[in-house]
Amino acid sequence: MIALKTHGLKLASASMLAFTALTGLLAPAAASAALVSGDATITIDNTAFSTASSGFIIERFYDAGYNTTPAANLTASNGTANTNHMLFPVNDNPTKIGYAGNRSKQATTMDTNNTAVGQIGLSGAFRMTSSIFGTLQPYDFTLQKFSGIWNLVTHDTGFGATTFLQLTNVSESVNSSGELHLDGDLIFGGGVGPTTSPSAFFLTWSSFLTNYGATVSPNAIVGHLSLNAPAAVPVPGAVWLFGSALLGLMGCNRRKVSALSA
DSSP states (O other): HHHHHHHHHHHHHHHHHHHHHHHHHHSSOOOOOOOOEOOOOEEEEEHHHHHHTTOEEEEEOGGGTTTTSSSGOOOOOBBBOOSEEEEEEBBOOOOOOSSSTEEOOOOOOOBBTTTSOOOEEEEEEEEEEEEEEEEOOOOOEEEEEETTEEEEEEEETTEEEEEEEEEEEEEEOOOTTTTTEEEEEEOOOOSSSSSTTTOOOOHHHHHHHHTTTOOOOOOSOOOEEEOOOOOOOOOOOOHHHHHHHHHHHHHHHHHHHHHHHO
C-alpha cells in the first residue's frame, strides 16, 4: 500500500512538473530591450504627394520579394500600383548586405533602449514618376533619427543615403516586452538629413527635387507610416491538447492518491 501511494505521488509530481514547464512555454517572455523588429506599413496619398511635389506620384511599390532585383529592373511591368498599407518588413541582418544593381538590404542596428542612435532597416522600394520630370526610384530604406526627427532614408550605392520623407505628429513608445511602436504622418520636410557634412550633395529629397526643378511643399502631409512589433505567433493546437491531457492526468492522479489514502 505504501508503494502504491508513493507511485501515485510520483505520478502527480511528474504531471505538475510537466504542467509547470508548459505554462512557462506559453507565458510571455520577460520584458527586455533588443534590436527593433516587426513590420512597417506605409500609405501614400498620391493626390497629396503630387500636389506637394509638382506632379510626382508613387507609381509602383515593390515588396521584400524584390530585394535582390537590380534598380534598373524595377519597372512599370512589375510590383504593384497599390499604395495603401504597403508592407516594409524590418530587416533582421545586423550588417548591410549588398546586391547587384545598386541594391542592398540595410542593417537594423537600433536598440529600443536608445532610438536616437542606429537605424532600422526596411525592405521595399518605390518607383515615382512625373509627366514633366520622368522617373525616380527611392529604395532600400532605413528609419533613423536626426536631431530628434524621424527620417525615412533611401540608400543607393552610387548616390548614398538621402532622407526621402520625414515623420511628423509622431507617437513613439516601447511596450512591456521591449518592442518599439512608431506612428506618424509623412512629409517631405526640410534640411535634416543623414549627414551634416558640407560635402554632401543633397541631404533630403526635398532639396533634391527642388534642384530637379520641382516646387516642393515641405510640410504637406503626403502619407502615413506605422511600425509595430511582430505579430504574436499562435500556439499550435497540439500544445493545447497536450496541456488538456496533462490537466486530466493530474486530476486522475489526485483521485488515485486520495483513494489510496482512504
